[in-house]
Amino acid sequence: MSNTQMREDEILEGIRAHDRRALAKMLSICENDPNLANVILDKLEKKRSHVIGITGSPGVGKSTLINAILDKMNQGVGENVNSIKDMGTATNKKKIGVIVVDPSSPFTGGALLGDRVRMQSHATEENFFIRSFANRGALGGLSPSIYEACDAFEAFGMDNVIIETVGVGQSEVEITNIADTVVVVLSPDNGDEVQMLKAGLMEIADLFVINKADNPRSQILLSRLRKMMITGDKDVVICLTNAVTGEGVEKLIKELDDRFFQILSNGVFSLKRKKRLLHHAQSIVRRELDELIQKFENDGTELKEIKKRLLEELCRKAHKNGS
Amino acid sequence: MVKVMIAKPGLDGHDRGAKVVARALRDAGMEVIYTGIRQTPEQIAQTAVDEDVDVLGISILSGAHMKLVPKILKLLKDKGSDVPVFVGGIIPREDAEKLKEMGVIEVYGPGTPTLEIAEQVKSFVEHSNA
Numbered sequence A: 001m002s003n004t005q006m007r008e009d010e011i012l013e014g015i016r017a018h019d020r021r022a023l024a025k026m027l028s029i030c031e032n033d034p035n036l037a038n039v040i041l042d043k044l045e046k047k048r049s050h051v052i053g054i055t056g057s058p059g060v061g062k063s064t065l066i067n068a069i070l071d072k073m074n075q076g077v078g079e080n081v082n083s084i085k086d087m088g089t090a091t092n093k094k095k096i097g098v099i100v101v102d103p104s105s106p107f108t109g110g111a112l113l114g115d116r117v118r119m120q121s122h123a124t125e126e127n128f129f130i131r132s133f134a135n136r137g138a139l140g141g142l143s144p145s146i147y148e149a150c151d152a153f154e155a156f157g158m159d160n161v162i163i164e165t166v167g168v169g170q171s172e173v174e175i176t177n178i179a180d181t182v183v184v185v186l187s188p189d190n191g192d193e194v195q196m197l198k199a200g201l202m203e204i205a206d207l208f209v210i211n212k213a214d215n216p217r218s219q220i221l222l223s224r225l226r227k228m229m230i231t232g233d234k235d236v237v238i239c240l241t242n243a244v245t246g247e248g249v250e251k252l253i254k255e256l257d258d259r260f261f262q263i264l265s266n267g268v269f270s271l272k273r274k275k276r277l278l279h280h281a282q283s284i285v286r287r288e289l290d291e292l293i294q295k296f297e298n299d300g301t302e303l304k305e306i307k308k309r310l311l312e313e314l315c316r317k318a319h320k321n322g323s
Numbered sequence B: 001m002v003k004v005m006i007a008k009p010g011l012d013g014h015d016r017g018a019k020v021v022a023r024a025l026r027d028a029g030m031e032v033i034y035t036g037i038r039q040t041p042e043q044i045a046q047t048a049v050d051e052d053v054d055v056l057g058i059s060i061l062s063g064a065h066m067k068l069v070p071k072i073l074k075l076l077k078d079k080g081s082d083v084p085v086f087v088g089g090i091i092p093r094e095d096a097e098k099l100k101e102m103g104v105i106e107v108y109g110p111g112t113p114t115l116e117i118a119e120q121v122k123s124f125v126e127h128s129n130a
């Protein structure tokens, strides 16, 4: 649903011409009709963006940190691996798309999307585009149309796509399926951060940030994290930041750039992208399945019968789509 | 799914009213984008376009509504958006009439029950999509 409609060809043309209104409309299609979104996105060339996932417990400072990253990027911090060939031209500013996800209420379906508040000073900048999503009940702290949305940003030619997950601790592994690099943000405010790490965040981190470094207890957290890494088999860079003042954020950006360069050259990037395609396909089938189950929900049909009808319906749909 | 944005322009930092409305709309099943206090008209208009919201609510208590609202309406138009706009705050009746003439679809005073606002916002969206 949206106020002024744009035709499909207008959207295609608009995205190619870097018209942000076209991107805005495209993202609405991603949310409301992801199947159509995939058809449109197939027709667009996509830039090789660095997709960065930012995850961590509620209130650790994810949104504030993204704001600080945007601040620094605007001051010219960070290499532009993609547009080295564009060097010397006037517009060497990095283009960044930001996807922020907040939870939907399981009861009313409503959502309060507040991550943007921390980034509003960048709302009018030409090279940035921030978009809020409700998770609409999707598992894993992301939106059901996250793959389509990410593709749309890449089709728009973003150098980086930054995704902030819902602030939940455990089992938020979905982000590893879509992001090239996962940043796990920790804060000394949260007493049980080490517990959280044991519960699974440790495995998914490509980079750790200990935010709120202005809190002296961040040093304790740092040494604990280091200790965990020695006993585990993982060696991950740890950055200390103060997202409010921007301290340490330059170093974080440098680490992110280094990592991008590294995964481009060692093959991890292509591997990640292959996996992302698989997970994207899986998410499409899961969505179809969810819709069908919704349809059957109140039927009172028997389990065996439901299973049979689900498969029949899926086959019928596949036939109809010709795919 | 209805997507609505609640914006708070102007220099005053009182956003209790805006937050109450935002929560009420959420509880009525809408997706509500809240952008925080002290937003410039340019920030508000650009955010409404980028987020492609179905309806935009502007909360103003500072008394500057006759200056701020027309500015926002013009910027929206310039950006090619015809998103319906409603206004909430302490607004004299004659000003409310003028704002409506400019294209604002509804003006709510401080005492308006939030359930009423939620009902009406839903119907604005239904109408603008019809």
Ligand SMILES: Nc1nc2c(ncn2[C@@H]2O[C@H](COP(=O)(O)OP(=O)(O)OP(=O)(O)O)[C@@H](O)[C@H]2O)c(=O)[nH]1
Pocket (backbone or CB within 6 Å): A057, A058, A059, A060, A061, A062, A063, A064, A065, A115, A118, A166, A167, A168, A211, A212, A213, A214, A215, A241, A242, A243, A244, A245
């Ligand atoms: N002292 C201090 N406060 C910070 C820092 N970073 C963020 N904060 C504060 O922490 C609070 C939460 O910050 P957010 O950026 O909203 O945290 P978040 O992780 O995005 O939160 P959710 O999206 O709700 O999960 C805010 O009040 C910030 O101002 C920091 O480095 N130091």
Ligand SMILES: [Mg+2]
Pocket (backbone or CB within 6 Å): A062, A063, A064, A114, A115, A164
């Ligand atoms: Mg946040």
